[in-house]
Amino acid sequence: MGIETIFTGLGAAAPALQLAGAGLGAVSAYNNSRSAKSAYNAQAQVARNNAIIAGWQADDALARGDRQAAEVRSKTRQIKGRQRAAMAANGVDLGTGSALEILTDTDYFGEIDANTTRDNAAKEAWAIRNQARGFEYDAGMAKARAGAESPLLAAGTSLLTSAGRVSDRWYTTGKRG
16 A cells, blocks of 8 residues: 555545544633633622622722821811910910911911812722722623623534635535545
């Protein structure tokens, strides 16, 4: 048996091998599409979870800002109390003149510090909430991509693509044989 006989025998089997290859290609396309769909769904869930966590972080930033503002106000009251005690110990009238201005300024600047603290926390929360919106967008995009994946369509497309090649091979082999 010569090498030509072997190739001639394989030539007749080639369409069957191509048909088997087409079937395997379709199965592979189906599995790849199904895996992609699962991956997109998982990606969407991770993004949704990240959005939820970011929301918690934003709420925490606001709560921390409120606590820090309360601490600033408390420290301001302590400073003002020490100022009042020192001035009163020196016989200064606290209701008029420089003493009143000092106490008023202490209240004013303490409130500015407290408001700055709360404003900074609000800006942090705003940035985190924007990040959460980005995560929600990512989740929507991943969910849409998962919805666009069709394992059956991928398998069918693979079969149709392969069918042309297989039929061409059968036609060519039939003309020769």
